[in-house]
Amino acid sequence: MFFLILGSILAVLHAYVWKRMVKDTTRRGRLRRVLSAALLALLVLLIAAVVGPRTLGLDGASWYAWPGYLWFALVVYLFLALLVLEPVRLALRPWVKRGQPPPDTDEPARVGRRMFLARTGAVAAGAAAVGLVGTGLTTALGSPNVLRVPVRLSRLDPAFTGFRIAVVSDIHLGPLLGRAHIERIVRMINETEPDLVAVVGDLVDGTVAELGPAAAPLRDLAPRDGTFFVTGNHEYFVEDTAPWLQELERLGMTVLRNENTAIRRAPAVLNLAGVNDVAGASRSQPPDFDKALAGLAPAAPTVLLAHQPIQVAEAAQRGVDLQLSGHTHGGQMWPFHYAVAAAQPALAGLSTVQDTQLYVTRGAGFWGPPVRVGAPPDISVLTLTAD
Known part of the structure; x- marks a missing residue:
């Protein structure tokens, strides 16, 4: 039951992060496929970190447990940061629908307002998540x-x-x-x-x-x-x-x-x-x-x-x-x-x-x-x- 609940939560987290940070920020093509595959690989690594040491033993587990668990923390805070940004995204929808490139930016003219907003949100969420996880990592590994x-x-x-x-x-x-x-x-x-x-x-x-x-x-x-x-x-x-x-x-x-x-x-x-x-x-x-x-x-x-x-x-x-x-x-x-x-x-x-x-x-x-x-x-x- 624990693993069923955990698996369901992880699936929701990754689906939402994929939608906001991969699908919304890229056009169809190779880049989207590569990023989607990378996100799926990270999910598999996370599951291995949770299940592997308990079922396969601890020998050699650290090489996948460290990155898997770090990604666990990152995806949680990516999810939360993106949720916090949802009201901003919704408030800017009328501006997005006007379909013109934002003024005074370095974004190419072919990149519309929707993608610009999605990429800006993804960068902001990523920076917040990395900052929180980095600080939390230092705290966890430091002296009590x-x-x-x-x-x-x-x-x-x-x-x-x-x-x-x-x-x-x-x-x-x-x-x-x-x-x-x-x-x-x-x-x-x-x-x-x-x-x-x-x-x-x-x-x-x-x-x-x-x-x-x-x-x-x-x-x-x-x-x-x-x-x-x-x-x-x-x-x-x-x-x-x-x-x-x-x-x-x-x-x-x-x-x-x-x-x-x-x-x-x-x-x-x-x-x-x-x-x-x-x-x-x-x-x-x-x-x-x-x-x-x-x-x-x-x-x-x-x-x-x-x-x-x-x-x-x-x-x-x-x-x-x-x-x-x-x-x-x-x-x-x-x-x-x-x-x-x-x-x-x-x-x-x-x-x-x-x-x-x-x-x-x-x-x-x-x-x-x-x-x-x-x-x-x-x-x-x-x-x-x-x-």
Whole structure:
């Protein structure tokens, strides 16, 4: 169903871009055929980038995944830019129908007003799309922002005042991001000197055999009270999730599979729990809040790791004090922010759902196009204080 919907959207995008940027800007003949063939080839490359790594494996995938995903971003912004220009095109239709070449231009007299307007719009849309994608590419591939966020917890014992939790999510090791990406994230997290690291899902897009060496620097994370991991939906895209969970534990991370543990500052306690992602239901590993929250110290605050913000509804029903999530990428590419915000209770940052605080990180990587527009990557360091 996902690929059917995505395929339909891509078909509409490319048909519209072809109409406005190829058919409307050229006369019948060789140039139109060449440009049409090039656009079709780019569509095929895009589909290969989306489907190929998942079906054929990651070996050799980067050579077509990079251009395919970059074209994905470009065609989206070409489509949007052309849509923005539609009112201008419609407003100028009476001028176009007069059929005379525009005055004071370098356009040959044989090129009519309609084609001049179409070409001008295509150039403007192309410039806007290239500018946005170029800026977004630089943002996505640059170092994540380190956000320092104070969080007050009413039941926090003073012994935990100043306790720092580094939250990172959506690293997305895969065909476009590898070992150097993880090394940078590990270095940046360690520089913040956190007490605890929470990796809240979507770490990998591939198997241990393909990405194990790239993930190896995770063993260098050095928080005082440990590194903890919960699954995201992408952990269930591989054929078997168990090898990754075993590999992460080998690298020194504690995987919370509907489980909890106690973080201690004698005699005080901080409850830490984690639930599987909702996608785990497809592998008979659904989130189980009752199991994850069983046996907690009743007077101590509870911090829950859950990949998707939408899981906060159940957390709030059970009196969780703070939920840490990712998944949204902060929207990653404007204007998709609005669609993500409609599907999740929060897009990014700190908010409150009933009596539960929810913190959502924008993530330290990207999925699909290596582009972030209006949603810079981040590593968040939450400092707990007593209310």
